Amino acid sequence: MREVVQSLRRQRKKHVEDTPWSRSLRAFASRLHWHCHFIQKLESEPSIESQTLHPALRDLRERNPEHPNLIAWKRGQTGVPLVDACMRSLIATGWINFRMRAMLISHATFGLGLHWYEPALHLARLFTDFEPGIHYPQVQMQAGATGTNALRVYNPIKQAEDNDPSGEFVARWVPELTTLPLEWRAKPWALPKSLQKRLGFQPGVDYPIPNDFEAEARHWKKILYELRRTPDAREASKAIVDKLASQQRQPTRRAKKAKPADRQQLSLFDKGGLEE
Structure with a gap:
């Protein structure tokens, strides 16, 4: 890190x-601060x-390494195409981009109702750039x-439309x-029966039918x-904020306008906004 900072x-x-160049280097410096x-x-x-950081949110979900939803998620067999594509790509290459990392965790915990621990462990074993x-x-x-x-809940259908059009x-x-x-590629379960026979594709046979992940996500958000x-x-x-949040003072309006990169928080997943 010292060598990187000096360079x-x-x-x-x-x-x-x-x-x-100056703007890009300033943004990179901000990322190094957030990294540490x-x-x-x-x-x-x-x-x-x-352990779940917030005490009020503990014990909501059971840790179960044999949960069928977890096994399907780990294998890229959830029935949600972009989620499965990301997992299979990650297994093969050891890397996936920031936003898709967020979506994988979001889908596991909100869409599939899993405890975060086992999905986190699985991703940690796959990421070539794993930093605990x-x-x-x-x-x-x-x-x-x-x-x-x-609360950050990524809709995999919208993500497919936006990022894999x-x-x-x-x-x-x-x-x-x-x-x-x-x-129909982002939501094959909705393929009309009139097209199933013509295309030789049967949901649930040729590719899994997913759970109602949108209803599941709404359920957990409400809780x-x-x-x-x-x-x-x-x-x-x-x-928690007093102990773990950044103690750096919020910049003034003028500073915000002059140095937008300095207030962009480091995220291993995504630096952008949240997607429903």
């Missing part, structure tokens, strides 16, 4: 008059690796287990769906929102 400082001096901040979280609270200090706080954040962050990624990693027209509103939960949230 970064040299580059910032070299490109001080180059606005695009997240690693410090694990040093300050080692239980993050195995970043991984576990981010997993808990995406699973809604911190009690201090906005041509269907190429799904077709590559879920070849069972290559015969389907693009408009978490209700638990977080109680006075005890609010008090616990404040204690």
